[in-house]
Amino acid sequence: MFDLTGKKALVTGATGGLGGAIARVLHAQGASVALSGTRVEALDALAAELGERVAVTPCNLSDKDSVEALVPAAEEKLGGLDILVNNAGVTRDNLFMRLKDEDWDSVIAVNLTAAFRLSRAAVKTMMRRRHGRIISIGSIVGVTGNPGQGNYAASKAGLIGMSKALAAEVASRNITVNVVAPGFIESPMTQALNEKQREGILSDVPMGRLGAGADVAAAVAYLASDEAAYVTGQTLHVNGGMTMI
Amino acid sequence: MSDVAERVKKIVIEHLGVEPEKVVEGANFIEDLGADSLDTVELVMAFEEEFGVEIPDDAAETIVTVGDAVKFLSKSA
Numbered sequence A: 001m002f003d004l005t006g007k008k009a010l011v012t013g014a015t016g017g018l019g020g021a022i023a024r025v026l027h028a029q030g031a032s033v034a035l036s037g038t039r040v041e042a043l044d045a046l047a048a049e050l051g052e053r054v055a056v057t058p059c060n061l062s063d064k065d066s067v068e069a070l071v072p073a074a075e076e077k078l079g080g081l082d083i084l085v086n087n088a089g090v091t092r093d094n095l096f097m098r099l100k101d102e103d104w105d106s107v108i109a110v111n112l113t114a115a116f117r118l119s120r121a122a123v124k125t126m127m128r129r130r131h132g133r134i135i136s137i138g139s140i141v142g143v144t145g146n147p148g149q150g151n152y153a154a155s156k157a158g159l160i161g162m163s164k165a166l167a168a169e170v171a172s173r174n175i176t177v178n179v180v181a182p183g184f185i186e187s188p189m190t191q192a193l194n195e196k197q198r199e200g201i202l203s204d205v206p207m208g209r210l211g212a213g214a215d216v217a218a219a220v221a222y223l224a225s226d227e228a229a230y231v232t233g234q235t236l237h238v239n240g241g242m243t244m245i
Numbered sequence B: 001m002s003d004v005a006e007r008v009k010k011i012v013i014e015h016l017g018v019e020p021e022k023v024v025e026g027a028n029f030i031e032d033l034g035a036d037s038l039d040t041v042e043l044v045m046a047f048e049e050e051f052g053v054e055i056p057d058d059a060a061e062t063i064v065t066v067g068d069a070v071k072f073l074s075k076s077a
Helices: A017-028 A040-050 A064-078 A101-129 A150-173 A195-202 A213-224 B003-016 B037-051 B066-076
Strands: A008-011 A032-035 A054-056 A083-086 A132-137 A175-182 A235-238
Touching: A008 A017, A008 A064, A017 A032, A017 A040, A017 A083, A017 A213, A032 A040, A032 A064, A040 A054, A054 A064, A064 A101, A083 A101, A083 A213, A101 A132, A101 A150, A101 A175, A101 B037, A132 A150, A132 A213, A150 A175, A150 B037, A175 A213, A213 A235, B003 B037, B003 B066, B037 B066
Parallel strands: A008 A032, A008 A083, A032 A054, A083 A132, A132 A175, A175 A235
Antiparallel strands: none
16 A cells, blocks of 8 residues: 555655655655755755655745746656655744735745646646646645734645645546645744643644654655545645644 | 648647547547547647747637647747
8 A cells, every 4th residue: 555666756845854754755655756945965865864766856945947947857857757745835924913025925935836836847747647646735724724824824725725726627637636734743843832832732632742744744645645546636634633624 | 731730630649649530620629539628738738849839828729620720830830
């Protein structure tokens, strides 16, 4: 089950905790993986750890030209593209009244517009191959909202709507488009929380723990697999039961 | 048959997987050759690639038969 041998995957934000976990799991399932991110050294380190079947494709997702060049670069290095994981994301949190245009624009640019451009490029090659998997990493806050994250929540909700529209368009070509929506996951961001904040969060999670990157990565591996061929336009929530929708 | 027509025909046969004899000038991509809307977008993209031209959306909408494609690409290529 969930064997990805011979499949070619591109993961954005691969230097982050979550992106690294996703790249590792796809690779462990047998896929060749192109690692994208801005920090070349960190990408190289992850590539060295994975060893074979790996390519490094740096990209600045705020830059249109850099984004447009990414899918062709990954295709060239891997010899095709079966799986695109739009994982990279940024936050610029502030209360709505204090949210600046730049905070809005930069979060939408990286989290949503780059995912749009990458998906558009990927779907072209996937159409020809009559097979493909596009998986975007959303967030529980894209469904529930969260104070201080108007821009981030909008970008993540945007990914869900975009994925549903694209899923409907390309289903006949055996291309599935889905979202994995994590809840609270162990990361540098959640490690920065103090004990009281942490307790507050955990009291909302029936599972009683924060999620691990591997929990999210397993959901991505499932959606990337042949076994998930009939699942499209969906949002798979990985949140320890925090929100049941 | 012109060079452009030959190239167009080849692309249509490849993309739609239809019998070569069906790909005549008057053949309508959707009605006669079984294309759906995604196929027509793919065809336009393949024409763009083959002939190194950009086909704007409003022009693409007027290309509904094999002959339309040949006519458009003969003018612009």
